[in-house]
Structures are given as structure tokens and as C-alpha cells.
Amino acid sequence: xxxxxxxxxxxxxxxxxxxxxxxxxxxxxxxxxxxxxxxxxxxxxxxxxxxxxxxxxxxxxxxxxxxxxxxxxxxxxxxxxxxxxxxxxxxxxxxxxxxxxxxxxxxxxxxxxxxxxxxxxxxxxxxxxxxxxxxxxxxxxxxxxxxxxxxxxxxxxxxxxxxxxxxxxxxxxxxxxxxxxxxxxxxxxxxxxxxxxxxxxxxxxxxxxxxxxxxxxxxx
Numbered sequence: 208x209x210x211x212x213x214x215x216x217x218x219x220x221x222x223x224x225x226x227x228x229x230x231x232x233x234x235x236x237x238x239x240x241x242x243x244x245x246x247x248x249x250x251x252x253x254x255x256x257x258x259x260x261x262x263x264x265x266x267x268x269x270x271x272x273x274x275x276x277x278x279x280x281x282x283x284x285x286x287x288x289x290x291x292x293x294x295x296x297x298x299x300x301x302x303x304x305x306x307x308x309x310x311x312x313x314x315x316x317x318x319x320x321x322x323x324x325x326x327x328x329x330x331x332x333x334x335x336x337x338x339x340x341x342x343x344x345x346x347x348x349x350x351x352x353x354x355x356x357x358x359x360x361x362x363x364x365x366x367x368x369x370x371x372x373x374x375x376x377x378x379x380x381x382x383x384x385x386x387x388x389x390x391x392x393x394x395x396x397x398x399x400x401x402x403x404x405x406x407x408x409x410x411x412x413x414x415x416x417x418x419x420x421x422x423x424x425x426x427x
Contacts, residue, residue, distance in 0.1 A: 225266050225267075236256045248420060257294045289357045342390055346391075378410070380407075384410075
């Protein structure tokens with residue numbers, strides 16, 4: 208039995224609102240990171256960045272699932288584990304219970320979420336949202352690149368023993384943002400389009416600050 212049109216419409220609005228809330232958290236995290244970087248003159252990441260990232264992943268992922276935008280879901284799942292791991296790394300006085308969450312459990316937890324979400328998408332027959340196959344492939348590639356940036360960031364952080372953003376992270380962010388914009392613009396849902404319209408600004412600014420700092424430290 209199909210739900211009444213009014214109930215279905217209300218449910219769709221609920222998931223759209225959830226996705227918008229997630230995007231607000233995502234935007235806020237980079238706003239905070241940007242302001243902290245501007246104050247210090249170099250790329251900086253306050254701990255609140257990771258809390259906002261985690262909240263953004265939870266609300267944004269829920270919205271993507273509710274609206275059946277399954278291509279975007281795996282990155283939400285995998286990054287959730289990475290955000291939690293960065294919170295552990297950024298804690299100056301690590302709690303014994305939190306410190307037990309190593310990189311492998313974090314990655315496996317995120318991967319499980321991603322696999323379950325994709326399985327639901329395949330079962331519902333709505334994985335590609337009826338977009339052209341080329342655009343669907345671009346969306347898959349964009350999400351792979353977009354998700355890989357935090358995997359790279361996580362790897363560098365594990366090596367340094369602290370939360371750290373390499374410049375490669377920002378370059379990958381710019382490339383992933385343009386590919387994701389090409390995909391989400393075909394979906395006709397502003398909640399997934401607007402974030403990628405502005406997603407290039409903070410990475411570009413962080414790269415500017417980092418290269419400026421390098422020139423000051425190592426003048427020609």
C-alpha cells in the first residue's frame with residue numbers, strides 16, 4: 208500500500224530539511240576553519256571543525272538516504288568514521304575509552320554504513336536517479352575523489368599523530384567539487400547543488416595561505 212500523497216510530500220520535505228541542516232553544519236565547519244586560518248596566517252583546523260563535520264555527515268547522510276540520492280551516501284558513511292578518528296587525534300588529553308578507537312575500526316564502521324546504504328539503493332532500483340549514464344559515471348567519480356580527500360587526510364594525520372591537512376587535500380577538494388557539481392546539477396535539488404557551487408572557495412583560500420607562508424619561510 209502506497210503512502211498518501213500528503214504524507215509522502217511531508218516525508219520528502221523532512222529529508223530535504225535534514226539535508227539542509229547537514230549542509231549548514233558543513234558550511235559552518237569550513238567557515239570556522241577559514242577564520243582560524245586567517246587569524247594564524249596558515250591553514251589551521253580547530254577541534255570544532257570535526258564536531259561540525261560529524262553532525263553534517265549524520266544529517267546530510269540521512270537526507271541523502273531519505274531522498275534516495277544513493278551516489279552521495281558512501282562518502283557520508285566513510286567520512287563519519289574518519290571524523291570520529293580525527294576527534295580522537297585532536298583530543299589533547301585522550302580518554303582511554305576513546306583512544307581505543309583506532310584507524311581500522313573507524314574505517315570499517317564507515318565502510319559498513321556505506322555498503323548498507325548502497326544495498327538499499329540497489330534494492331529500491333533508484334541508484335542512478337534516472338540521469339544519463341555519463342553523468343552518473345561523473346557522479347561516481349566525483350564522490351570517489353571527494354571521499355578520498357579525507358582518506359588521504361586521515362593517512363597523513365596517522366603518520367603525524369595529530370589532525371593534519373596536507374595541501375593535496377585542498378587540491379582534491381576543488382576537483383571533487385567541480386565533478387560533484389556536474390552530477391548534482393542534473394538532479395534538480397538545490398540542497399545538493401548549492402554546497403558544490405561554493406565548495407571551491409575555502410580550499411582555494413587555504414592553498415593561498417599555505418603557499419604564502421612557504422614563500423615567507425623560504426624566500427627566493
